[in-house]
Amino acid sequence: MILFSILAQPMRHLNLMKVALATSHGRMAPCFGGVELRIVDDNADLPDARVLSTHGWHPLAWGRELMRHDVTLLMCAGIDQATWAAVQGHGIQVIPNAIGDPEPVFAAWRNGHLSPPQLWPAYPVGFGGRRGFGASRRRRFRGGRG
Secondary structure (H helix, E strand, C coil), X not given: CHHHHHHHHHHHHHCCCEEEEEEECCEECCCCCCCEEEEEECCCCHHHCEEEECCCCCHHHHHHHHHHXXXXXXXXXXXXXXXXXXXXXXXXXXXXXXXXXXXXXXXXXHCCCCCCCCCCCCCCCCECCECCCCCCCCCCCCCCCC
């Protein structure tokens, strides 16, 4: 058993995970064209991250672009359902509610306090007291046809 444990330790380093954090102006940002992605190995420090601009990326191309950079996890402050599905479709996990400064967010993920949800996490309760955008929008017919 000890031999297996010793042999397994070097193998962990072969399976490095690349993480991308969507940022704008030094804070975590929602996924949209123009934000920066800080791409870093899971065992590296965030200041060592490679910075990549998403300027001109189509929302449905995020998965392909992240896959090209060997990213396996995307952390952002928000994402729409189509982009989330496109990213997930390329085998990339998404943590969509990572809010605040990037370094504490990255540290929280490393410590196991942030994890990808299994289902698309529409916007949480708290945006104006509503559950998701449009949850309180109801079309009412005003006026009549005589």
